[in-house]
Amino acid sequence: MDEFHPSIRGFEALLESPNTPDAEERLEALVTLLRNAPQTDEGNRVFEATWKTIESADPSGSSKSIHLAWCFLLICRARFYRGDAYSGLEPASRALAIANNAKDPGLQARAAKLMGAMYLETGNYPEAITSFSRALDAAQRADDIEQQVGILSNLGLAHQYSGHYSLAIPCYERAAQLSDDAESASLSVWSQGSKATALSNMALACLHMRDYQRGIVAAELATKTLAAPANMHEQVIRAGAEYYFTRLLMELRSPTEAREHAALARQYSVGTTDLGRMFGDLAQGLVEVYDNASRDIGLSRLQTVVDASRKGTASMLREALSTIVRAYEIAGQPNSALVYLHEIQDLNRDSRIRNVLLHHNRHIETIRKRQDVAAEAAMDEKLAELRVQRLSVDALRE
Secondary structure (H helix, E strand, O other), X not given: OOOOHHHHHHHHHHHOOOOOOOHHHHHHHHHHHHHHOOOOHHHHHHHHHHHHHHOOOOOOOHHHHHHHHHHHHHHHHHHHHOOOHHHHHHHHHHHHHHHHHHOOHHHHHHHHHHXXXXXXXXXXXXXXXXXXXXXXXXXXXXXXXXXXHHHHHHHHHHHHHOOOHHHHHHHHHHHHHHHHHHHHOOOHHHHHHHHHHXXXXXXXXXXXXXXXXXXXXXXXXXXXXXXXOXXXXXXXXXXXXXXXXXXXXXXXXXXXXXXXXXXXXXXXXXXXXXXXHHHHHHHHHHHHHHOHHHHHHHHHHHHHHHHHHOOOOHHHHHHHHHHHHHHHHHOOOHHHHHHHHHHHHHHHHHHHHXXXXXXXXXXXXXXXXXXXXXXXXXXXXXXXXXXXXXXXXXXXXX
16 A cells, blocks of 8 residues: 555646647556556545546547556446446446557457446446457457456356346356366466356356256366465455355255355455455355354344445345345245345346436437537538628728
């Protein structure tokens, strides 16, 4: 954190006059600053100050435009992490426009993937599927296997959230296969985490399809793939895999094994992110609910997770709500389960309404800009006409 303070004190100098001759150097330094910015209030102030300054910047110039696109992508990512995916759509769109103009398939893949993630988080699943499909095409043109794996996992989630599990599972299977291919080609720095993510997502899809045995196989492969997580990101993936493993085992009435995997979910969630801790607490709460002696403790724990998730991303809240609904079903309290089920429905409805309004506002803004251009053209035409008339009058006077 201390290393970041000097950058904060000097970042305004980087933002001054983004269209000056040294703009490329300024933007390159700004990209580095944003990459290192913490996900804190202080860091968010830097992201928003950057957005305020560069949102109207001229993206002309190939090198400069690439730096500008990365600034937009990092701003979008920061907004996503703080639970404001709707406001992440505009910078993602700006980055994608630059990538398309530069005909840079690698950048197109990253921008379209991030835009898809924004749509996924806001519940606009058709647009998410479209964005991820375009991202996958770009990643294939760039021959970027790492991007393809991540995009396929996200595309699977978009299908899954849409209720199309039969379309989701092939995406996960393809992602896992590509990860294996990358590992065989000695590109395994990232492939294990990516493969585990795909398999973990497959386990979740199987859980919802009630194909529990197939889900168990996927969850077990995910945990074996990340037998020794190398960093916090992999710890979160492992915690998620253990959580889904726990849920599947509970559906198969295997409480002893479920407790073992819930304990592992808690173990790997320690010292990680909000998402990682959520996985650990959900797994622990569920196994407690299955035991009459600890049922009230489990329900209380799950309620705490739901309350905390309301301050996070929509996907986290949906997962927490889904889990507590199942917990109240297990506890034989259908009325309480219905309360949270209605909240899920309200959350989905609100997402649809916000997406409709967002689409409407964007449409209105597009029309307004076209009208402004037309009005300006009409004004120029009128001025030209008046100049001709004045010249004619001046000629008559002579």
